[in-house]
Amino acid sequence: MVLDLNVSIRDRSNIPIIDLEGEIDVYTYPKLSDSLKLIFEKYPDTKDLIINLGNVRYIDSTGLGVIANGANQIARLSSGVISIINATPQIRKIFDVSGLMSTNFALYDNEDTAMSRIQPQG
């Protein structure tokens, strides 16, 4: 599974969660954007969406672009936000460097922390 991306979607207390595993780059990003599209169709009113980067070993501007576009979309659709969880220090650094942190997403250490912040709305 080198150089590839596995995407799976689940649901916790009605919050859609995308679990990603592998590398997000110019070759694999369509898998992520397709799953975002799917979620926005299935949960058009969701105020929250969690992306689990715990098993993502690599991400670059292409992957960040997809996530930022998703965050923009959830903001337009429902004034919602994307929560990123389990990002490694290297991936956190990439988010910092991008200067996109002001956009509609939040970074949390893990799923439980993210859920506890989200819960009041969910």
Place this chain on the structure above:
Amino acid sequence: MVLDLNVSIRDRSNIPIIDLEGEIDVYTYPKLSDSLKLIFEKYPDTKDLIINLGNVRYIDSTGLGVIANGANQIARLSSGVISIINATPQIRKIFDVSGLMSTNFALYDNEDTAMSRIQPQG
């Protein structure tokens, strides 16, 4: 630690054990042959020597050549044998393909199995 080899030597009931981690190829093999040389100096009479391949992700003819030479040497020095432990299926296959299995080494699943076969002598 991609593409590199870590070698450490320990001792269990007076049997020298080499723990290897990484890849054994034309670049890294001198680390293994140096440690074999060291062991033959320190334990000139040993009838057994264990090489732990549990954390070896890659080995090719160069690595196999070093092990086979070591096996030849221990046979000459003390009529001893080299026991290979924790080899992955891929590495076992490489040993098979080499046709060197008749030489002075034995493959065991793990350290305890190897020790229990060796113990009567050690």
Place this chain on the structure above:
Amino acid sequence: MTQSIQITLTIPSLSDYVGVARLTASGIASRMKFTHEDIEDIKIAVSEACTNAVQYAYGDSLGDITLVFTILESALEVRVKDQGKGFESSVPIDSQAALNDPDKIGLGLGIVFMRSLMDHVEYISTPESGTNVLLVKNLTSRTDIN
């Protein structure tokens, strides 16, 4: 006579092979004993340069992307070249504005990442001879700020 060590990789301008370029880069960087963090930086910068060549250099046709890795005593230099259409490298992109433009593929982050993660970046792009990116990472001194 000291010869500087060079490794050359040529891939087609397809997104499929950007990961191969990244792997090759990470192998060279590990061999040079860069830190884990530096290796990640190099992988990203090399990928960004290749991704741009894949996305912009040759339009719908296929061309080559050539990576020349030069191993210096205290630095790794990577040149990423295409013979594509080139561009005016002087116009910076506003990422936040691009994010609100649905027609824009990228957010202008590629060049930002290269500049942030490497110690030195040079972009030479001309409409006649394509684009040539020089990425340099120093071995001893680490800088995350460019």
Place this chain on the structure above:
Amino acid sequence: MTQSIQITLTIPSLSDYVGVARLTASGIASRMKFTHEDIEDIKIAVSEACTNAVQYAYGDSLGDITLVFTILESALEVRVKDQGKGFESSVPIDSQAALNDPDKIGLGLGIVFMRSLMDHVEYISTPESGTNVLLVKNLTSRTDIN
């Protein structure tokens, strides 16, 4: 007009960079969706060909090793070329005899491994133009026996 996809890697004939060639090969093979076991086989065969070029082609001087990966629909072809001194590829080596000869570096296992792990191997070596090894692994049918 279908174009076959090629990736070219050139490394210096130093043992340091055989691992880089192996990583590049494994990236290409993973992208082609070879099984884990096949990828390992390809890595070993490519390493063996490069190791030989490093050890025998150029004596004490430095030369280039060029790997050309051709991605076919149902196979990966790898050509490993050097412009070194070449050899008589018809003489097989007795590994057991070599093992008892302290002056022999290798045991003649390199070519044995290539032949055992790949589906097709061709060796063209001439003293004038160096050595050219063709290694082929089929994508669908696997064979461990050559």
